[in-house]
Amino acid sequence: MTPPTNLHALLRAALPEIRQRVAEATVVRCELALVEGEVAVSASDLHSAVMALVANAASAMPGGGTLTLRTEHVEAAGAELGPVPPLTPGRYMRLTVQDTGEGMDESARVEAIAPADGVSRGLTSVLELLRRVNGALWLDSALTHGTRAFLYLPVDSEAASRRRETVLLVEDETAVRSVVRRMLLGQGYAVREARDGEAALRMWHAERAHIRAVITDVVMPVMGGRDLARELRLLDRDLPVLFISAYAGDEPGLLDGVDEPRRLLTKPFANEGLLQALRGLLAAPE
Numbered sequence: 478m479t480p481p482t483n484l485h486a487l488l489r490a491a492l493p494e495i496r497q498r499v500a501e502a503t504v505v506r507c508e509l510a511l512v513e514g515e516v517a518v519s520a521s522d523l524h525s526a527v528m529a530l531v532a533n534a535a536s537a538m539p540g541g542g543t544l545t546l547r548t549e550h551v552e553a554a555g556a557e558l559g560p561v562p563p564l565t566p567g568r569y570m571r572l573t574v575q576d577t578g579e580g581m582d583e584s585a586r587v588e589a590i591a592p593a594d595g596v597s598r599g600l601t602s603v604l605e606l607l608r609r610v611n612g613a614l615w616l617d618s619a620l621t622h623g624t625r626a627f628l629y630l631p632v633d634s635e636a637a638s639r640r641r642e643t644v645l646l647v648e649d650e651t652a653v654r655s656v657v658r659r660m661l662l663g664q665g666y667a668v669r670e671a672r673d674g675e676a677a678l679r680m681w682h683a684e685r686a687h688i689r690a691v692i693t694d695v696v697m698p699v700m701g702g703r704d705l706a707r708e709l710r711l712l713d714r715d716l717p718v719l720f721i722s723a724y725a726g727d728e729p730g731l732l733d734g735v736d737e738p739r740r741l742l743t744k745p746f747a748n749e750g751l752l753q754a755l756r757g758l759l760a761a762p763e
Contacts, residue, residue, distance in 0.1 A: 481515035481633035502541025512665025516630040530574040537578025547573040550665040560613035572628040647677040647693035674700025690717040
């Protein structure tokens with residue numbers, strides 16, 4: 478059995494080589510999910526696939542541009558349209574390699590991932606690897622708009638179960654809770670949900686060994702986020718708590734009575750805003 482490969486560790490180690498393979502004027506960005514992931518692909522095969530995607534991106538930007546490498550955790554139900562070969566149900570790490578080059582029209586995009594006359598061309602060698610490991614590839618491109626290559630890599634289930642971390646999400650609005658839950662899943666977290674502070678306390682007592690952080694609305698019925706945070710800090714003074722609220726951060730008395738650190742994210746927020754807030758919270762000294 479092939480040992481799992483840590484995708485994030487491989488990308489970090491490959492960054493110097495990646496920078497050497499692109500034009501000098503190219504800006505290379507690496508945006509990694511908060512939770513790392515082991516994928517069921519050998520390190521050598523994965524390195525080859527990443528470099529093939531980087532080479533395609535570099536050729537599209539001979540004068541330089543921006544190359545972005547991004548990872549996220551995704552779950553496939555088996556009915557997704559597009560990726561080649563079709564995704565089977567399961568959990569994947571999705572690596573996006575995005576360039577700001579000239580892009581491709583539809584015929585060029587199809588040719589890049591399809592064999593012609595039985596001869597491999599474009600990214601067909603990457604597809605051959607993905608077929609062996611039950612992964613998939615998808616290209617999104619348009620002329621003058623650059624290209625995004627999505628590499629779907631199956632997660633090693635045993636390694637993932639050992640690494641899985643949980644965030645307790647406390648929010649009384651169902652729609653908001655659903656959006657934030659999807660954001661957290663994309664970062665690799667398991668998510669437990671509660672509608673108010675009292676339900677959150679019961680859940681924390683039941684699963685405290687697995688909960689890495691708490692994200693809570695400030696104003697909720699039954700028990701709000703301030704009272705919840707005070708109760709949790711009595712039980713675990715180092716538990717990271719991120720507050721979310723539709724009120725501005727300078728609202729008088731919004732977080733009165735809450736011990737430091739008091740981190741507040743104002744609604745509405747994008748995935749990047751949540752990512753930055755979580756990174757800051759989890760990196761804070763205890």
